[in-house]
Amino acid sequence: xxxxxxxxxxxxxxxxxxxxxxxxxxxxxxxxxxxxxxxxxxxxxxxxxxxxxxxxxxxxxxxxxxxxxxxxxxxxxxxxxxxxxxxxxxxxxxxxxxxxxxxxxxxxxxxxx
Numbered sequence: 001x002x003x004x005x006x007x008x009x010x011x012x013x014x015x016x017x018x019x020x021x022x023x024x025x026x027x028x029x030x031x032x033x034x035x036x037x038x039x040x041x042x043x044x045x046x047x048x049x050x051x052x053x054x055x056x057x058x059x060x061x062x063x064x065x066x067x068x069x070x071x072x073x074x075x076x077x078x079x080x081x082x083x084x085x086x087x088x089x090x091x092x093x094x095x096x097x098x099x100x101x102x103x104x105x106x107x108x109x110x111x112x113x
Contacts, residue, residue, distance in 0.1 A: 002076035004056070004069040004083045008090060012097055014043070014062040020093045021047055021060045027089060054082075065090060 010017060018040070025036040025047050034049045047058040049069075056069030067086065071079055 002071040002079040006067040006087060008065040008094060009063060010094055016097055017060045018045055020097060021045060021058060023093055024090060
């Protein structure tokens with residue numbers, strides 16, 4: 001079995017991170033035929049995902065995404081490719097939210113005199 005571990009720090013807060021995690025879960029259900037279960041917590045949410053040959057969790061906090069997955073024997077041969085696809089999908093979702101967060105922060109700054 002092959003293991004995948006991915007961490008991504010962010011500054012979105014739990015509410016925005018939760019939205020990204022929902023989007024990620026929807027994408028992997030559709031694109032990779034995963035079965036996902038989403039559990040909300042006070043300070044940490046967890047998406048459990050599974051399909052034949054793959055199981056894992058995506059933990060979501062106010063400042064971190066942490067994904068752990070176990071690949072079965074057959075999919076273990078494709079670990080690098082699978083990990084690359086997961087990283088690409090998660091980074092794309094984070095990049096879509098980051099500019100909006102920066103714009104909101106810039107609007108809150110007082111103008112220089």
